[in-house]
Amino acid sequence: MTTPTSSSRPLRLTDIGELIAAVPALLGFRPTRSLVVLTLSPATAGPGSGGSATIGAVMRHDLLLDGPRHTAPDRMHDAFRRFRAVCAREGAESVIAILVDDRLSDPHGPDAERAHTIVEEFAASLAGADITLGGALAVPAIDAGATWFVPGRGECGTVPDPDASVVAAARVFDGNPIRRARSELTALLEPYPTGFREEVADSLDEAARTRDLTYERAERAGGAGYADRAELQTLLSHVARAGDGADRLLPGEYAELAVILANRTVRDAVLALASGPWADAAERLWLDLARALPDPERADAAALVAFGAYVRGDGPFAGVALKAALESDPRHRLSDLLDQALQAGLRPEAIRGLAATGYELAARLGVELPQDGTAR
Template identity: 40%
Template sequence: MTTHQPDHRFTRPGALIAALPAVLGFVPEKSLVLVSLEDREMGAVMRVDLPKVMDGNLTHLADVAAASGADTVVAVIIDADGASCPMCNQDYRDMCDELNAALADHDMTVYATHVVDRIEAGGRWHCVDGCGRFGAVEDPMASPLAAAAVLEGRRLYPRRSDLQAVVAVADAGRAASLVPAITAHAQARETDWRADPDGCGRRDVEAAMAIAARVSDGADLEDAELAMLACALTDVSVRDTLYALAVGAVAGNAEALWTVLARTLPDPWRTEALVLLAFSAYTRGDGPLAGLSLEAALRSDPEHRMASMLDTALQSGMRPEQIRELAGAGYRLAKRLGVRLPPRRTFGRRAV
């Protein structure tokens, strides 16, 4: 699920459907998308693979939708094959009946259900209940939400798999080869940490910020630097301090570093990089990247507390401004360690 500032009205289904790629971060295919209505405007958006819900099991989706706090949703079925198949409408209606029943348990209703063949300019949609309404999908790249995404520096991907590749390990062989270096550095760091925990943490935070600036400029990291960072992120004080960078003036540098580490480090060390990346993406409103980063982190460590907490927050539609408050703990830890973090940056409302 992802969240978005309520800035798009629901008077034109073709416009609503065209807005989905900008909200999800990719062009959905073979999907059921639920868009919650908050004062007749776009609230939380949830997507699930269509085959998973055509066989039933809509209870969990209804639970997630209810957690958004909305009482009404619009359902969009994306299916290139089924959209042109009149007989498939009955399957869609049966699914929607089950969805309505599941949502009714939460005092929620489905405002409308649209079936669309493809989300691109000229794609065709129609209502699933035989109301007779149909039309063309507007140009997704001309959507106000797409413009807002571009202004925020977010990239829109053709497919979900393209977005998943952003957080996938780039070279499994190199990742595996880092294990001996990480293990050796961990042993040496343990000695330093026992002698001076705060000093060790301070050096690691300062080193991480310096390396982040270099990565942002396009520098490649040596194995020794990767090993140092992998070990540093296992130190709770260091890791929790680094969360604060997500709301600071050099948040982009930090996110670039977390992305490199998520794609380079082996498990279990990459988990912390994935969660840092998720937190950074979440605080700037990039729910799709945050969600996929958390999904990868929880595959590696299902019990990870921060990943689980952020995933629950994302699933329930918690706003980025609420998540940013967690960065305050990082600033307090930095003060204890004697580290000067970049000043906080100002977050404004999204463009509409």
């Protein structure tokens, strides 16, 4: 499930086809086999009501159409409960459900019947929290010319070009890509070849020994804060290199950075980079590390990727990164914290305090993290 959209301006869409076409821009990718839920402001009704819809939170869950036609799978009911909790927190009085699935090409077929069942049971779940399902739409794919229909009813129409939607233009203008599929997000975290990652793993013990000796010398010379500062500055130098488009690191360098990220003071300090001018450079380094490091060291880098994505409102990518982090280390505390927030539908501003804490940690170490493109 994704987090609410991070747009500071409400989105108003008056046409059903336009609403469906906007979904890829709202999510950041074109969903497939998905149940997409849009919360509406209290003053609006569903599509076709004659009024416009002001969209708030946007959520997604895998759509399960397998099984009996007249009952939704248990996993869908779990999703209904999570959706309902987010809607209640958002203060939504009405929602729109959009079912996107290649099996929904026939409005009168058995899968369309299952979709209708899911819609009815979702509506019943929402009603338990006094939330109305203002409308439900089904479409085989969010592509130009695709035919949408209302499950259980006869209404249908055509989806306009999603790439030409106003919402898509705004997203691209803001520098946020719209990916063709969720799998493109997963590919960004695809591990490097096994042989290379094994070289990194083989370098970890030596990197840890070297780090311990270096840290102890620095600690004797100026205290723990002095030692932490040196490690933070090393990490920042690699962020700067990533921003300059540096080549892939050597296995020993990856191992060195993995050991530094194990220092929680340093790792928590660089959370601040997600909200500053080095956000892109930092994400490039975290992605590189997440692809190069073995388990469980990979979890720290993937968690930093997730935090950066979450803060900028890219819930789907945050979810992909958190899945990678928790698969690498199921007990990773930062990843678990962020995952709970994401699953609960908390907005990005609810976690931005972690970035502020990062600035404070760095300041205590005597490092001014970049707010104007420089670090000292």
